[in-house]
Amino acid sequence: MNQTKYDILVKGGTVVDGTGSPGHKADVAVKSGIIAAIQPGLPEDSASSVIDAGGKIVCPGFIDAHCHTDWAILDGPWDDHQERQGVTTQIGGLCGTSPVSIREHFEQANKQGLGTNYALFAGHGSIRHEVMGDENRKPTSEELDQMKALLKTAMDEGALGLSTGLIYRPGVFSDTEELIEMAKVIAPLGGIYATHMRSESDDIEKALDEAITVARTAGTPLQISHIKVIMPRNWGFAAKMLDRIRQEQGRGLKITADQYPYAVTGGGHYGAARLVEGYDRETGFDMFKEQYQDAQKRKEMAEYASALIAERGGPEYFSIIKASQDKLVGMYLHDALSKQAALNLGEFIVEEIHKSQGQFAMVYHSVSEEELAQFMQQPWVMGGTDGVPGAFHPRTHGTFPRILGRYVREKQVLSLEEAIRKITSLPADTLGLEERGRLTPGAIADIVVFDPDTVIDRSNMVQPTLYPDGIEHVLVNGVPVIENRERTGAFPGKVLLRK
Numbered sequence: 327m328n329q330t331k332y333d334i335l336v337k338g339g340t341v342v343d344g345t346g347s348p349g350h351k352a353d354v355a356v357k358s359g360i361i362a363a364i365q366p367g368l369p370e371d372s373a374s375s376v377i378d379a380g381g382k383i384v385c386p387g388f389i390d391a392h393c394h395t396d397w398a399i400l401d402g403p404w405d406d407h408q409e410r411q412g413v414t415t416q417i418g419g420l421c422g423t424s425p426v427s428i429r430e431h432f433e434q435a436n437k438q439g440l441g442t443n444y445a446l447f448a449g450h451g452s453i454r455h456e457v458m459g460d461e462n463r464k465p466t467s468e469e470l471d472q473m474k475a476l477l478k479t480a481m482d483e484g485a486l487g488l489s490t491g492l493i494y495r496p497g498v499f500s501d502t503e504e505l506i507e508m509a510k511v512i513a514p515l516g517g518i519y520a521t522h523m524r525s526e527s528d529d530i531e532k533a534l535d536e537a538i539t540v541a542r543t544a545g546t547p548l549q550i551s552h553i554k555v556i557m558p559r560n561w562g563f564a565a566k567m568l569d570r571i572r573q574e575q576g577r578g579l580k581i582t583a584d585q586y587p588y589a590v591t592g593g594g595h596y597g598a599a600r601l602v603e604g605y606d607r608e609t610g611f612d613m614f615k616e617q618y619q620d621a622q623k624r625k626e627m628a629e630y631a632s633a634l635i636a637e638r639g640g641p642e643y644f645s646i647i648k649a650s651q652d653k654l655v656g657m658y659l660h661d662a663l664s665k666q667a668a669l670n671l672g673e674f675i676v677e678e679i680h681k682s683q684g685q686f687a688m689v690y691h692s693v694s695e696e697e698l699a700q701f702m703q704q705p706w707v708m709g710g711t712d713g714v715p716g717a718f719h720p721r722t723h724g725t726f727p728r729i730l731g732r733y734v735r736e737k738q739v740l741s742l743e744e745a746i747r748k749i750t751s752l753p754a755d756t757l758g759l760e761e762r763g764r765l766t767p768g769a770i771a772d773i774v775v776f777d778p779d780t781v782i783d784r785s786n787m788v789q790p791t792l793y794p795d796g797i798e799h800v801l802v803n804g805v806p807v808i809e810n811r812e813r814t815g816a817f818p819g820k821v822l823l824r825k
């Protein structure tokens with residue numbers, strides 16, 4: 327019997343190992359889910375199957391440090407947008423929302439099959455909701471004890487730490503003291519405090535202060551979720567934020583962050599429901615049509631929309647994603663407006679909502695790309711999609727190829743090696759994912775083969791679910807999930823528990 331030494335040989339590529347070291351030409355051999363050898367010139371007949379990686383980069387699988395897959399993972403057929411962008415491990419349970427029983431959730435996920443590895447944070451909001459509903463008050467000491475007990479159970483069941491979402495119900499109702507008490511539960515267990523801060527806009531300075539106070543007082547590392555500064559009037563604050571963070575890091579507090587590489591945020595969708603006061607699921611387009619017939623009301627609607635846009639910096643920060651005519655789609659609002667000389671801003675919006683039967687929608691480019699790049703260049707900022715399956719935002723499908731294509735190749739914000747480090751070993755080390763995030767003999771074989779000349783996101787604000795280009799092969803625990811850019815249908819992913 328002719329037994330081969332290896333299962334898979336990834337041959338002829340440039341190995342970028344995830345540590346930040348320069349890439350070098352070598353072959354990577356995989357045996358039983360583990361990287362068995364990395365060296366040049368391994369013979370083709372030493373493996374039962376060979377992946378041709380000539381001209382390609384071979385690197386550790388990407389770790390999505392922040393996503394919301396847990397909201398949908400048990401509901402339908404497996405969604406492969408993560409594998410398609412090279413993600414081999416995804417972390418859910420962020421922004422305060424997670425399954426309350428992590429153990430049950432993991433059992434079901436395992437039963438269903440996982441295309442990638444999967445780990446969770448325990449969500450403060452979900453735990454608070456379980457104990458006291460959506461009540462806007464402090465918990466009694468008994469309720470706080472119950473919340474702490476649920477958190478302790480989640481940690482014992484493998485959660486990586488505690489997440490908060492302090493702009494959402496019920497997280498928004500909690501005070502700093504409550505957060506400190508909760509964070510104290512995870513501190514002795516080595517858990518991380520990950521926070522969607524109370525403000526990413528006008529009150530961001532206070533919000534950052536609170537995040538630091540919680541982590542410092544409880545004694546946990548701090549992970550700032552989807553780090554950014556929102557609204558043009560706050561641009562310029564990133565530098566101050568970075569000064570503060572570096573100062574705290576210098577005083578021994580471990581601070582890291584995740585980031586998605588887009589100037590439009592998850593809250594940046596502006597459809598009729600947002601542009602017309604009182605327009606919601608119940609009143610909807612019927613209410614709008616009625617008001618539209620009345621000249622006075624039509625004028626008031628236009629004034630409302632116009633004031634809203636002005637308050638957010640003006641029409642140059644909005645681009646159109648749905649409109650009555652195709653030629654308007656993709657245009658910035660001020661350009662579209664300049665072609666409609668007879669209408670002012672508010673009138674244009676009202677007319678568009680009318681002509682499109684309520685479908686008109688825009689996105690708000692509320693983040694400065696300069697500041698986005700500034701955050702991206704920090705050695706402690708990692709990639710995270712903040713992906714919400716089914717949402718309007720292209721980040722769910724495009725984050726990692728966009729970092730490598732737009733920010734490495736096109737804009738040269740990062741070197742290739744540094745970008746790969748920030749989406750592999752940095753999250754693996756920060757989150758305690760042992761044996762992952764590096765290509766080295768003995769490590770688990772989560773591997774991506776991609777083309778550095780073509781890798782790019784294709785998903786955009788108008789078509790948010792297009793798969794990226796350039797991600798050629800993806801192995802999860804040594805098993806191909808993407809082969810020649812196509813999904814294999816394998817489910818080799820594992821639940822990863824806090825060690």
Ligand SMILES: [Zn+2]
Pocket residue numbers: 420421491522551552
């Ligand atoms: Zn969030």
